Amino acid sequence: MDKFLSVNDVQNLDELVKIALEIKANPVAFGDVGKNKMLGLIFFNPSLRTRLSTQRAARHLGMDVMVMNIDKEGWKIETQDGVIMDGDKAEHLKDAAAVISQYCDIIGVRSFPNLQNKEDDYADAVMKDFVKYSHSPIVSLESATRHPLQSLADLVTIRENSDKPKKKVVLTWAPHPRALPQAVPNSFAEWMNAADDVELVITAPEGYDLDPEFAGDATFTNNQDEALKDADFVYAKNWSSTTEYGKVVCKDNSWEVTEEKMALTNNGKFMHCLPIRRNVVASDGVLDSENSLIIAEANNRTFAAAAVLKTILENK
């Protein structure tokens, strides 16, 4: 694996999940794989889980880490080619990426969308330019369109919690006061579609269909109750509108995942990538129930990241 931006970069998905579970069972099993290697984590946007879990993952492999919140610690970065840089941007991404990559054996990059213009966001310029100009492999820590480390951790969590040959997994939109990126649901859909043991159903209000590139052949319905029926896993997440791009179109609180909603499922497990607005996206009752996997899922972020770093370091 020479980069990790989406499930398409993964040669063997089942093997990657297996490695994550091996490292979880024995965190120091591959404690020398990253010896004398440096991971750079470059954040254009805030992070808690991703940063800390990826740092820990690197250390499990004996790999060093440098973290830079480039939005706060650095200066503004130019991404357009050929411009006369006499404005407020002090460095071009092509130079920053090339330079940083010389100090690091792998670079993790987080860059969120602006939610102003879908075409711009979906071009995923920051992530792609890092790949283009970096001398070292790039790992997405969440781009404008995808969050693959989260999705891998989600798949690990699903497999840990069910050995059914075909699990019904429901991705349900949920309310939120602010306009959020589509990266997590896009990526989750893409990964679930790639897993042969998952039947994916997506439910969201009108105006919230995911892009077909990500939704693939998943069943889509505006009827949340129907979708939840017999679900083995319920994956809740808010995202902003896709038709009125980046806007909050639906404020219907009946989409909140409550205990009544969970009762429709097949004793389904509840998942969310966190951070979560309690009693907005899902109720305390759901989040604190025995069927809630939110904390276990966050734990698996470490082992997902470790599996990715190991696979890249070994160039497999």
Add this chain to the structure above:
Amino acid sequence: MDKFLSVNDVQNLDELVKIALEIKANPVAFGDVGKNKMLGLIFFNPSLRTRLSTQRAARHLGMDVMVMNIDKEGWKIETQDGVIMDGDKAEHLKDAAAVISQYCDIIGVRSFPNLQNKEDDYADAVMKDFVKYSHSPIVSLESATRHPLQSLADLVTIRENSDKPKKKVVLTWAPHPRALPQAVPNSFAEWMNAADDVELVITAPEGYDLDPEFAGDATFTNNQDEALKDADFVYAKNWSSTTEYGKVVCKDNSWEVTEEKMALTNNGKFMHCLPIRRNVVASDGVLDSENSLIIAEANNRTFAAAAVLKTILENK
């Protein structure tokens, strides 16, 4: 020791001081105790000494460290239970604490008081919720009410500098232009009361009595000169009023610790936790004198923290 929030968490105070001095004498003596372990340092408020000394302490034990200034790098955290989180807070403390604790073997937390409402501050909710929801032991890096790593370093410093069986230690209030927390004096008093070789005298203007929970049986007087008489150690610190909670009530500069004041003591040593406002809290003459322990005291922060981490890692 399964947490370190106050002197009450310490099983054997003399032993803890002894370990700190052992590590000071030979910083790599226990260099494998923390191998493959991770310390997370979570700051809701700024830090210099505490952060750097605790990082160094962990490394002396071979322990890795991740630092997060959650107030600047993260998002706002909800602490109230059961609320509908549709405001400006993106994550609940119960989730954040549980998640972070899975990435760390020990978590250090700093959270200052708001100085608006004594009852709220003295409930020490952030620290207590971290203890409640974390899967790993919690070390206070200064809470709303206490600063135990500072107090341990202070006791180490006092014992290093005097072997008198009973040392007269005077905690004196001193002026300051801003309203400061009561955590350092509370904690200092609590620790001095727990040490069998210290006779504690507290002196402060009216309106600045420490809470009896911390002041204990210490002698209290509004007469600074009387208090300083025959003192072996003078510990200066400003704190905001306890009667008009969180306010600057006294602006009397005669409380500044000067060379004239120090002349009343038994050739007493001067201590302060730093940072210090020079020529406000104490004069340059005092701070730069041979009897000033301020720099040595800051150095002991490293060994105090190392002793605490070692004791927790060994679950003693």
Add this chain to the structure above:
Amino acid sequence: MDKFLSVNDVQNLDELVKIALEIKANPVAFGDVGKNKMLGLIFFNPSLRTRLSTQRAARHLGMDVMVMNIDKEGWKIETQDGVIMDGDKAEHLKDAAAVISQYCDIIGVRSFPNLQNKEDDYADAVMKDFVKYSHSPIVSLESATRHPLQSLADLVTIRENSDKPKKKVVLTWAPHPRALPQAVPNSFAEWMNAADDVELVITAPEGYDLDPEFAGDATFTNNQDEALKDADFVYAKNWSSTTEYGKVVCKDNSWEVTEEKMALTNNGKFMHCLPIRRNVVASDGVLDSENSLIIAEANNRTFAAAAVLKTILENK
């Protein structure tokens, strides 16, 4: 070497360059030199290359690193002696430096000029006070007047790219929308003058002469074309006026280094310390040409820093 603030602190310049190239050839060659040692990096101003390259350099030597952006993570620092600290500054530099130095075996410090008053800036008070009050050696990560780690990396880069016994190196002023420090050109001139294989020519508009302390015996001309003739290396950099101190006096875009300008040279290599404003300081054509060394030069920052740290750690 007991500190690294300027070329004057270097005992043997050729040896230092040689060590940098040795570490570049084999980054783990001296992987135990820094074992159990701690490097503190204290930034009063932002950094990307310096921070990351110096962190990596330390790790190549097995040395640990703590980074503090004291301007963002800490509080305001007083530098004047004897003042009554009742304003907005919470700690005196003399205390901060002494304290931090106890947690670190070497301290790196970055502190930029204010560009308001030349005398104040050129006193380089922050850097000098750190040297005065620190118990550990100080490495400049760029002061108000010099950037020696950059200059060492520049010399390493020049020697790597030419074995001519006397290389013509041209330091040329270039346009920039904002007022920048003089530290990089000062330092570059000082180091080039100290190298016996370099003939330095400096070219800049009127009002931009470098201080004789740094320019030394270098040829100076206001005629950029004449200066560039037969150059082996062109080092472009903007700096603010020296006569109207800290001001942008010249906005003449004809000083931009373009392909036409480079054609005047002896197939000269192009250098810049980065970050660079593309198509303002130099054109895309120059920066992306085969003769551009900007990325390789940034890479050498790691090995320059490692050579300095190694030399200090070994007290040579």
